Amino acid sequence: MAERLRFDTTVLDLDSIQVRDLLKYSMVIFAVSTAGQGEMPQNARLFWKTLLSGALKPGVLKRLRFTTFGIGDSSYLRYNVAHRMLCARLAQLGASLFCERGEGNEQHPEGHSAGFREWLVPLKAAVLSAFPLPEPLEPLADDDFIQPKWMLAGRAVIEDQSPPISAEADGTGHHVKDYVEDGIDHDNPAGPDEREAGPSKCLFPVSDSYSVFIDSNKRVTFGTHFQDVRLLDLRLDREYKYGPGAVAVVYPKNFPTDVNDFLDLMQWQSCADHPLDVVATGGIAGQVGSPSPLRHLDLADTTCTIRWLLENVLDIMSIPRRSFFANLAYFAGTSTEDEVYQRDRLLELTNPELIDELWDYTTRPKRTILEVMMDFTTIKIPWQYVLSVLPIMRGRQFSIASGGKYMHDRRGRTRVQLLVAIADPPSPIIKYRRRYGVCTRYITTLQAGQQINIGMQQGYLDVKPTELEVPVIMIGPGTGLAPMRSMIHQRRAWAEELDLKPAGKRLDGDLLFFGCRSSDADDFFRDEWEQLVREEGLQVYTAYSRDKTQSKQYVQDLLRANGIQVYRTLVEYNGKVYLSGSSGAMPKGVREALLDVLEKEGTMTRTDAEAYLDGMEKEGRYKQETW
Structure with a gap:
């Protein structure tokens, strides 16, 4: 929205910006969720601590013009509390609202997006009022394609037709070695489909992660019970002290069959294994540029390809949001009757007045992005734009079930146990393809002796x-x-x-x-x-x-x-x-x-x-x- 009003925009995590840097911008829009008992989320804790500092005197932010949007869930007792505290503290330091704050509720049928969409209307009016465009400039039309700040670009070796990267390599040219320790319990029931090849076992190069070995992956519900619940027993490669309420972050991967289906639909098979770089399309003088969508990864020793991104990074098995269809519409053609029909259908799904259409097509049947592309066969996403069109696959948090004597194994290594319910929800609409939880489906394939990378966070219970x-x-x-x-x-x-x-x-x-x-x-x-x-x-x-x-x-x-x-x-x-x-x-x-x-x-x-x-x-x- 801001870019269509001709603003140079920068998107940052709260913890990656200094309070004084807020004054460099014409306006600042904060978006924040509420975690724990009305606390700031993980990526805003340092910023909030700084904002509460007694060294900040009243009026220090008097030149800051801001507004805020809270992402909350009314089923929680302290609904959107972090957002409201942030707004109040900024005002206390002298900052002024140029638009009334907004709030989204995840309990709405369309999630927090519904409240956000409604809030965009007064926000746009307030921005134009506070910062009117000089003549003869006009806002960019909604159907004008805006170049993303980050794109994929082929390396010179593409022209050399270098051989594709081996799917068995771990990104450094070395093959992944199995790790098996004496005494490991290898009892691991089969995943959702024994005949299906599992995801790659290559380590996912996420920054600030811990390498863990899987000691066992046992089903703890009776075999006749409909729900598959696993006790995942892990060993960290180095010491980590955690308390009750701490969480482990598991990074899921997509299955090869789904990746190949997507490659076929997009007609990317010929370039799927060629090395790529993530490149910035432009910068803003004197300001911090928007960070790369892959900023959470350490890609120094990893060869990035389309196939690797689809396997590890891009969430093609998620249920798409309205913004996905809006981005897809830019690549719709009008040359044939089928292209015109599919373009019109996309525009229906992006129309906020037709909320039931989106709900019935995506959320109700749990239709995935892969299945959407099976319907919209005339649309081919240019591979250069996948990082701005397809959502990034996020790690999933699981509360740690171990503590006390279960915090270390007999060899003194840090032990982490997770109790995970495997999501396998039926779809009342789509019968030909089973529904799965993206991460828990991946967890069913993990085997004793395998190595993965996980994140570790202390959580919010703060037990002493x-x-x-x-x-x-x-x-x-x-x-x-x-x-x-x-x-x-x-x-x-x-x-x-x-x-x-x-x-x-x-x-x-x-x-x-x-x-x-x-x-x-x-x-x-x-x-x-x-x-x-x-x-x-x-x-x-x-x-x-x-x-x-x-x-x-x-x-x-x-x-x-x-x-x-x-x-x-x-x-x-x-x-x-x-x-x-x-x-x-x-x-x-x-x-x-x-x-x-x-x-x-x-x-x-x-x-x-x-x-x-x-x-x-x-x-x-x-x-x-x-x-």
């Missing part, structure tokens, strides 16, 4: 040894159990190391509420809990929602059923609550159950109970990690 002074209520239905398991074993280890609680009572007073479908399908780590109940005083309550021998229950039902104990833990013992699992109805249901307990078991009114929980949040005694 001093918390052993009070009991905790841990609530983790489904794979939300992962960080709770980490916390339980870590609290036990801290109690032993610091000699804060005697043996046999190191988890005395701690309550775990876990929810699953049935005792014979997905009752994760049941043997561990039974042992900790006997040996360390942990109290475990399990809700079965589909068990044949018990009535249907959820974690919120068990909270109410054990209300007296919950009340004493929260009020009399000043305990803490940790909640982890899927966002949506569950966190709201748990909060409602806690309000009922506070109201029923004590003397609080509903207003008092709500104020008490709000106070717990502000004090850091009520934390949740949901996704």
Whole structure:
């Protein structure tokens, strides 16, 4: 939008810019999501810390003209809080809004894009009002193609017709060696399709990553259960200290069959394996240019090709957004009847007034970009533009399930365990092709002895040894159990190391509420809990929602059923609550159950109970990690 109004634009992560640099621009538009309990996301933490510095005096940003857009989800209690805090702090430092802030809600049928699209209308008007174009300049029309800031360009060796890069090489010319250690459990059930070749085993060269060896990749749900849940056991190549709530970032890869299908559709097979460079198309004098879309990768020892990008970087198996169809429309022809029809269809899918068309075509059937291109066969994306047309495949975060004695193996190496539910959702529309979660499908192919690169982040729960002074209520239905398991074993280890609680009572007073479908399908780590109940005083309550021998229950039902104990833990013992699992109805249901307990078991009114929980949040005694 800004470029169509003739602005030179720069797009940066918040952590990559200095506060003083904000004053170099005519206007600044911030976009920020909310993480954890109303905290800044990972790539904005340093910027926010600097912005809160007492060294910044009021008025230091009085020349800054800005506006903000918040990306949030109203199923979270602290909806768009980080965005609102950022806006308030900038105003406190003297900056002025040139347009009212906007907010997007992921609970909308079209996600946060709906709120963003609505906000663009007043934003465009405000920009033109604050910065009118001089005569005779006019804004660029929506159907004018804007050259991207970064493109692919062939190296000179393309003209030399050099042989293609071997798919077996790891990017440095060396072949990947299998790593197998004595004692590794090689039991790894087959992935979604045993006949299908898995993704490349070459290491993905993501910056600031950790190389890990896969010790085992076991299914932990019963074979007859519909849901495949894996316990992925990893070993880091160097020491990394993490606490409960930390996350590992797994970078998925696309399957060769899908990559080849895309290459065939685009007619790129002849150039798929030729070396390429990512080149900037222009710069802005005196300003930092927009960073490369591959800035998160270390490509010094990697040969970049179209095939490599499709295998490792470009998310051709994702459900496309409206912007994808808008970009695709620039490459639509009008020479034949089919080309005109497909161009008109693309324009329908980009029309914000036809939201049902986009929903019915993409989200409802879970149609992927690859499948879209199977429909729009007359459109061929020039390979030079793929980085601006196709979305970048992002790493997926998984809460770490290990802690305490499970944090290191017998050889002293850092151990990371992940509890991963394999996404294999059915499509009510497309029957001929199965649906998969891009990353979890990749995870099913990982084998013992294989090496991959992962990211590591500390997360937002921020659990400390001093918390052993009070009991905790841990609530983790489904794979939300992962960080709770980490916390339980870590609290036990801290109690032993610091000699804060005697043996046999190191988890005395701690309550775990876990929810699953049935005792014979997905009752994760049941043997561990039974042992900790006997040996360390942990109290475990399990809700079965589909068990044949018990009535249907959820974690919120068990909270109410054990209300007296919950009340004493929260009020009399000043305990803490940790909640982890899927966002949506569950966190709201748990909060409602806690309000009922506070109201029923004590003397609080509903207003008092709500104020008490709000106070717990502000004090850091009520934390949740949901996704």
